[in-house]
Amino acid sequence: MLKTLLAQVKEYKRDSILAPIFITLEVIMEIIIPVMMASIIDQGVEKGNIRHVCIMGACMIAVAMLSLTFGALSGKVAAKASTGFAKNIRNAMFTNIQNYSFSNIDKYSTAGLVTRLTTDVTNVQNAYQMIIRMCARAPFMLIFAMIMAFLINGKLALIFLGAIIFLGIILVLVVSNAHPIFIKVFRKYDDLNASVQENINAIRVVKAYVREDYEISKFQKACTNLYAMFVKAEKILICNTPAMQFAMYTCILLLSWLGAKMIVGGSLTTGQLMSLFSYVMNILMSLMMISMMFVMITMSRASGDRIAEVINEKSDLTNKENPIKEVKDGSIVFDHVSFAYKQHTEEEEEADVLRNINFQIESGQTVGIIGGTGSAKSSLVQLIPRLYDVTKGSVLVGGVDVREYEMEALRNEVAMVLQKNVLFSGTIKENLRWGNKEATDEEMIHACKLAQADDFIKQFPDGYDTFIEQGGNNVSGGQKQRLCIARALLKKPKILILDDSTSAVDTRTDAMIRKAFLEEIPSTTKLIIAQRISSVQDADLILVMNEGEVTDLGTHEELLSRCEIYRDVYESQTKGADQDGSK
Numbered sequence: 028m029l030k031t032l033l034a035q036v037k038e039y040k041r042d043s044i045l046a047p048i049f050i051t052l053e054v055i056m057e058i059i060i061p062v063m064m065a066s067i068i069d070q071g072v073e074k075g076n077i078r079h080v081c082i083m084g085a086c087m088i089a090v091a092m093l094s095l096t097f098g099a100l101s102g103k104v105a106a107k108a109s110t111g112f113a114k115n116i117r118n119a120m121f122t123n124i125q126n127y128s129f130s131n132i133d134k135y136s137t138a139g140l141v142t143r144l145t146t147d148v149t150n151v152q153n154a155y156q157m158i159i160r161m162c163a164r165a166p167f168m169l170i171f172a173m174i175m176a177f178l179i180n181g182k183l184a185l186i187f188l189g190a191i192i193f194l195g196i197i198l199v200l201v202v203s204n205a206h207p208i209f210i211k212v213f214r215k216y217d218d219l220n221a222s223v224q225e226n227i228n229a230i231r232v233v234k235a236y237v238r239e240d241y242e243i244s245k246f247q248k249a250c251t252n253l254y255a256m257f258v259k260a261e262k263i264l265i266c267n268t269p270a271m272q273f274a275m276y277t278c279i280l281l282l283s284w285l286g287a288k289m290i291v292g293g294s295l296t297t298g299q300l301m302s303l304f305s306y307v308m309n310i311l312m313s314l315m316m317i318s319m320m321f322v323m324i325t326m327s328r329a330s331g332d333r334i335a336e337v338i339n340e341k342s343d344l345t346n347k348e349n350p351i352k353e354v355k356d357g358s359i360v361f362d363h364v365s366f367a368y369k370q371h372t373e374e375e376e377e378a379d380v381l382r383n384i385n386f387q388i389e390s391g392q393t394v395g396i397i398g399g400t401g402s403a404k405s406s407l408v409q410l411i412p413r414l415y416d417v418t419k420g421s422v423l424v425g426g427v428d429v430r431e432y433e434m435e436a437l438r439n440e441v442a443m444v445l446q447k448n449v450l451f452s453g454t455i456k457e458n459l460r461w462g463n464k465e466a467t468d469e470e471m472i473h474a475c476k477l478a479q480a481d482d483f484i485k486q487f488p489d490g491y492d493t494f495i496e497q498g499g500n501n502v503s504g505g506q507k508q509r510l511c512i513a514r515a516l517l518k519k520p521k522i523l524i525l526d527d528s529t530s531a532v533d534t535r536t537d538a539m540i541r542k543a544f545l546e547e548i549p550s551t552t553k554l555i556i557a558q559r560i561s562s563v564q565d566a567d568l569i570l571v572m573n574e575g576e577v578t579d580l581g582t583h584e585e586l587l588s589r590c591e592i593y594r595d596v597y598e599s600q601t602k603g604a605d606q607d608g609s610k
């Protein structure tokens with residue numbers, strides 16, 4: 028985990044190293060000041076040497092200024108290094124997520140990925156900043172102060188040693204108790220984020236079902252839970268403060284008492300006692316910092332793991348060496364294909380979603396796919412543009428196994444309108460250009476005419492420049508589907524797959540789309556998944572799917588005469604139409 032994260036420091040290495048160096052210089056300055064203080068009192072004040080007081084005073088001001096400058100510089104480079112580090116981590120995560128295959132995406136929840144990209148990165152960023160500033164400061168301060176104390180008076184320095192041991196034990200106890208709670212806190216955080224995201228995404232459904240109160244109480248419960256956890260963790264952390272105070276006052280008491288005795292006995296000067304007091308503060312401060320550092324590391328360790336997981340996730344679809352870049356034609360062959368979605372939880376067995384599929388489609392044919400919900404129609408067509416890899420057998424496009432192609436080349440030739448399709452916020456034109464960056468206005472209008480979208484687009488006041496809201500919320504379901512079809516058409520693909528893409532379009536428009544396809548793009552292989560038999564009955568070939576298998580294939584007439592499932596569906600649909608009086 029550490030290696031993955033540290034690899035992202037990159038161009039901020041210089042700043043990351045400079046920060047502790049500046050800190051060390053700052054600490055050295057801070058350590059010198061008490062020595063000068065002692066000298067002013069012992070050599071200057073007590074002996075009445077005003078000149079010495081002035082010189083030393085001036086030096087002290089200079090050293091203090093230097094210390095301030097180094098402090099400021101270290102703060103600046105540390106901030107730059109840590110924010111830059113966070114930027115690099117986010118970039119690395121996002122870039123890798125773009126490479127994920129569908130099956131990688133199945134593994135992470137959207138909320139999980141967003142939390143990882145935001146909160147988790149912020150945690151690591153804070154911890155990193157703290158570490159590069161404190162890792163030098165606290166130990167240096169501790170060691171220097173101890174050395175100076177021993178140099179001044181070995182016996183009194185033993186008091187400090189006692190305090191350090193006492194506080195060290197407390198620290199270990201606090202951190203080891205707080206760590207497990209923090210891990211839980213961050214898991215709860217995740218749940219909270221997930222619930223917020225789910226709610227906001229589905230806010231319309233929440234409203235439609237009048238579930239606001241339920242959602243509010245669910246959220247409040249998650250918040251209260253988180254609050255309770257945090258309080259518990261903080262309660263443990265807070266034990267640090269009384270222990271610190273106890274150690275500090277004990278040290279001061281002992282120092283005053285033993286120090287006074289020594290001064291009277293002549294083995295210690297007043298100035299030396301003064302600087303020892305400063306060192307007590309330094310030592311205790313650095314112990315405090317070390318404990319804070321441990322807490323920070325504890326808190327960010329879980330986040331670091333979660334980030335590393337995203338960065339290290341390998342896409343399970345890769346291009347072969349020397350992949351083929353040209354798709355010859357739009358023919359499709361399924362040769363003994365079986366397919367299973369990968370299960371990401373260990374216990375579950377992988378069950379085959381598709382079993383032993385065999386069929387051939389010639390270039391330019393129109394093929395309908397019919398089958399009940401869950402009969403794996405979507406799963407079947409997703410194998411053609413290689414959104415998933417087959418488990419057994421092979422899928423050939425243009426006579427070549429899809430795994431032999433360069434993925435980009437293949438997907439440019441196989442346009443797929445996904446069942447769960449989305450439009451992005453932006454104008455209609457911008458959305459259409461997803462299909463083809465260089466599309467001219469004429470090409471766009473032509474594609475929209477084919478998809479029967481031109482008419483309604485022209486009725487919008489802004490026409491093709493109409494702004495589509497996030498998720499396409501300001502167009503109707505059927506309009507959205509037609510825009511998605513137009514977007515796919517702009518690719519001028521050799522194979523066009525429509526996964527239930529006209530389900531929200533009325534039957535007449537649906538028929539017009541199919542007619543336009545037949546006339547305008549005859550050489551494109553068209554795969555149409557539909558619930559309505561009317562959408563596929565003119566097709567050259569119809570596949571009937573049932574529970575992951577192709578039960579039968581043939582033309583409408585052939586299937587009507589021999590396939591029982593097909594006949595049942597057909598009759599139920601036509602009967603329904605009769606009763607509607609529309610036939």
Ligand SMILES: Nc1ncnc2c1ncn2[C@@H]1O[C@H](COP(=O)(O)OP(=O)(O)OP(=O)(O)O)[C@@H](O)[C@H]1O
Binds near residue numbers: 400446
């Ligand atoms: N991403 C996925 N991960 C795991 N299992 C999945 C995934 N997508 C679909 N499945 C499972 O695969 C089976 C077939 O689903 P598929 O979406 O292919 O059916 P479908 O025929 O397209 O249904 P519908 O007509 O409702 O769209 C279902 O049992 C479903 O639970």
Ligand SMILES: [Mg+2]
Binds near residue numbers: 404405406446526
């Ligand atoms: Mg489907």
